[in-house]
Amino acid sequence: MRLLRGDRQGLHPGAISTAAQYDEWNTDDEFLAWLWNELYPGEPLPAPES
Template structure:
């Protein structure tokens, strides 16, 4: 049962739309066992001509770094239908590790990083 209406299915231009559509297509409960391995294969191929995967990866990284502008607070949970994680960041960190095991998980910048002491 969705937590919110799946607005990203009707409007291809919504913020993080590729992330949400890919979570529904490759991860959600109805398709997980049939499709998730295909997502892993696509991610690990790192095909430069696969613009959808490049956009998906960028959007996952943005959320992990704390950029959620325009993203409904329940959108990721609704699209992925995850139950085993406390929040989106925990789920997406796990997902990143599954898809890109040789790359560090993007994280939020530390507060005060890059600033000189006053």
């Protein structure tokens, strides 16, 4: 959930894009939204921290 809210502290640079590079996502956020929906179908995405 932290990643969806924009908290990427401690994550290796490029980790998300490396995980998503083999599919059609253009941004890390698109990939994370897809992953959330796969793991928690029907649950709303967590809102970004302001």
